[in-house]
Structures are given as C-alpha cells and as structure tokens.
Amino acid sequence: MNDTQKKSLEKYLTQALLADRVEILQAALLSGGAVQENWALDLQVTGGVHGSTQGGRLNTVLRCDSPTAGVAISHGRAQEFALLQTVFNAGVTVPQPLCLCTDTSVFGRPFFVMRRIGGTAAGHVLVKNTTYAPDRVELANRLGRELARIHSIRPPQKALDFLHTYAESPAQYRINTHREFLDQHHTAYPALEWGLRWLERHAPARDLITLAHGDFRTGNYMVDEHGLTGILDWEFAGWSDPLEDVGWFCAKCWRFGQDDLPAGGIGLREHFYHGYEVESGRTIDRDQIHYWEVMAHVRWAVVAIEQAQRFCSGQENSLLLALTGHIVPELEWEILNMTEHN
Structure with a gap:
C-alpha cells in the first residue's frame, strides 16, 4: 500500500x-x-x-x-x-x-x-493443535448451530437478489455446471465423468432451498483459545439444498488428514449434526450425506482443474494454483471408492 x-x-x-x-x-x-x-x-x-x-x-x-x-x-x-x-x-x-x-x-x-477478529483459520493447524478451541465437542456443536443459522435465510431476499436462481434441483444444477465445464475442457477426466453420472443417477429431488455458504469447511472459520470467533469467506454463497453445506463440511477432502474425525477434521458427525438439529429444528437426513460428500469431491476436483488452468495458461504465476492441480488424481480415487458399491 x-x-x-x-x-x-x-x-x-x-x-x-x-x-x-x-x-x-x-x-x-x-x-x-x-x-x-x-x-x-x-x-x-x-x-x-x-x-x-x-x-x-x-x-x-x-x-x-x-x-x-x-x-x-x-x-x-x-x-x-x-x-x-x-x-x-x-x-x-x-x-x-x-x-x-x-x-x-x-x-x-x-x-x-x-x-478484524482474532484467532487462526489455518486448517492444517486447527485439526492438530487443540490449543485452539480445546473443547472440540463444543466446537463441532457450535459450527452446526452456525450453519443452521445460515440456512434459516430463505429466498426471496431483496438484498440478495444478485444470487442466481434456477428451476432444477440443486444437485442437477451442480451436475449440469460441472459437466458443461468438463465438456469444454481440453483434457478428458473419465473418473469425474463417472462421478457425475453416478450423481445424476442418485440425485435427490428439489426440496428445501436455503442460503448456502458454499465453502463451509475447516479453513474458512477462525478460532482462538476459547472457541469460534467467526465464519469467513462468503464469495461462493448461493441458494441450494442445505445438505450441500453439510456434505462439504464432512467430506474427506476437507479433514486435513484427520479421517477419524469426519466433521471437518475436528469432531464427530453426531456432535456437528446435533448442534444443527437443535438450532434448526430439522432432522438431518443421514442417508443423503454420502451423496453430498461425493458431490463435494467432484466439485473440488473441478475447481482444482480451473485453478491449475489459471497457472498453466499463464494467466497467473502462482505456485499455490499449480500445486492445487496435483490433488485431482487423489480426488478421483476417492470418488471411485465412494461410488464403487452404489
């Protein structure tokens, strides 16, 4: 400056x-x-x-x-x-x-x-260092409550009239968006195409539509030694099925290696679900979460390809973008594992 x-x-x-x-x-x-x-x-x-x-x-x-x-x-x-x-x-x-x-x-x-709020948002630090938010049961529960408050916002909202609306189900909308990108991309990704077809065959119908954060995960909230201090990064928010946020938070790709703690690498699912259900008054359909976790891996893979393309095209000289492209095979492997018996 x-x-x-x-x-x-x-x-x-x-x-x-x-x-x-x-x-x-x-x-x-x-x-x-x-x-x-x-x-x-x-x-x-x-x-x-x-x-x-x-x-x-x-x-x-x-x-x-x-x-x-x-x-x-x-x-x-x-x-x-x-x-x-x-x-x-x-x-x-x-x-x-x-x-x-x-x-x-x-x-x-x-x-x-x-x-400005205090604390740290670094996911790789939070999942291992319990100096931050030492009561992880409370943290998982609190994050569930926060997500439920986000999902209390329903369309229409005059202040949010810039958010895209669509007639199809949120699941089909995501599938269409990702498929359009892959169809136009110069490299084929058969495992992602498989994942998209699986998602299409199992897509839930359009139901409750709420505001979704769009990137609700460890790394996008801050905590200090006492607990949560704030939810960050709203640039991907939009109208969607609320379970998309739940699946994104619990997806393996956002646990930072702590796979025994499926709620964002910081806690157990049921502690996270409990906070959400108490705050929202709605029961999370456990049977649908697997679907949205598959969607999370497909979506993150597509974003990783987009970010790598920004580097490879010369648009932006960023080591972070270049390295992001290297996670795609790992995500493809997980997608195949998650859909093998379904």
Whole structure:
C-alpha cells in the first residue's frame, strides 16, 4: 500500500465511519487468498461512534479483489458485503461489516471493510493443535448451530437478489455446471465423468432451498483459545439444498488428514449434526450425506482443474494454483471408492 492509497483510504474512512478523523496506524497484507486480497488495517478514529470506544482504536480488515483475475464464479466485493450484512443480521458469528466502497479511485479496486477478529483459520493447524478451541465437542456443536443459522435465510431476499436462481434441483444444477465445464475442457477426466453420472443417477429431488455458504469447511472459520470467533469467506454463497453445506463440511477432502474425525477434521458427525438439529429444528437426513460428500469431491476436483488452468495458461504465476492441480488424481480415487458399491 503506497502513501497515495493510504491518504485516499483515510479520507474515505473518515466519511464512511462518520468520524472527525481516521488515521491508518498500520497496514499489513495478510497471507492466503488466491482469489481475494486482505489487508489488516489498524485505525485511530477520532469522533463518531468508533472514536468513543477503546480509545478510538479500531482493528479492521480491508477485503478487495486480487490484482490478477479471480475465479469467475465467485461474488464481487459488493455482493460479498451484502451477504455479510444479511448473515450478521441473522445472528451468524461473522466479522461485523462496516462499509463498502465501489469507487475505484479510492484504492484502485472495489473493497469493503469489516472488523478484524482474532484467532487462526489455518486448517492444517486447527485439526492438530487443540490449543485452539480445546473443547472440540463444543466446537463441532457450535459450527452446526452456525450453519443452521445460515440456512434459516430463505429466498426471496431483496438484498440478495444478485444470487442466481434456477428451476432444477440443486444437485442437477451442480451436475449440469460441472459437466458443461468438463465438456469444454481440453483434457478428458473419465473418473469425474463417472462421478457425475453416478450423481445424476442418485440425485435427490428439489426440496428445501436455503442460503448456502458454499465453502463451509475447516479453513474458512477462525478460532482462538476459547472457541469460534467467526465464519469467513462468503464469495461462493448461493441458494441450494442445505445438505450441500453439510456434505462439504464432512467430506474427506476437507479433514486435513484427520479421517477419524469426519466433521471437518475436528469432531464427530453426531456432535456437528446435533448442534444443527437443535438450532434448526430439522432432522438431518443421514442417508443423503454420502451423496453430498461425493458431490463435494467432484466439485473440488473441478475447481482444482480451473485453478491449475489459471497457472498453466499463464494467466497467473502462482505456485499455490499449480500445486492445487496435483490433488485431482487423489480426488478421483476417492470418488471411485465412494461410488464403487452404489
């Protein structure tokens, strides 16, 4: 962040936070995020609501698009901000959204600012280090409750009218989307085609439609030594079958090697399910979860191919994207294992 951007941001934030003055004490680019860029901003706020609390100190995160092209199916910052506001108002534990700026003259890209929460989101750390959220039964239960609150939001929602709607079942919609991508791709993936055909043959009918996070997994929530501090990364949210989120969270590909703890590598299924069922008042259909876990592996494989293509095409020089492409055979193997006897 250069001096011109810093001064421009200070001027904008003074107006947006209804303050007399905002000074950026420190700005640091946070690690992670192949699609978005996140800056930790430590602010000194004079005047206004935020200037009268905690000595005027306000710790925030500025979230904007990566300078290079992002994944086409992800939401923009304005849409993500609207999602964050909606779920915050529904009681979901998320960083409080503060302001949105679509004027590119301020920072060069659209962005929004939210309160910064503490803890870590690193999945490979969380599944092994119980210093973070040491009560894993409570963590699994809490995550189930949080997911149920997300699924309490039903269409239509005026603030979310940018979300895509469709007439087919969520399962068939996913199948059609993935098949269209694979049909146009230059390399054949027979195991994924098999997985798609299996998913088509076993697809559940269209039923309850709710807001789905779209990437609800270990690695996309933060915890500290006390427990959960917030759910992150809403750029893939949309209308879907709520069980898609449940299957994604429990899928083997998101357990970070802790396969004996199928609820995100941090707990048991029943502890996660219990929190969800108590909060939602609905019983999870256990028989359908296997289906959505197969879908999770197919979907993640397709995303991995897309990310590898961004590297191989020269669109983005990223080691992370290149390495992501190498997980596809492992996902294909798991898909074959999961569908062998069905």
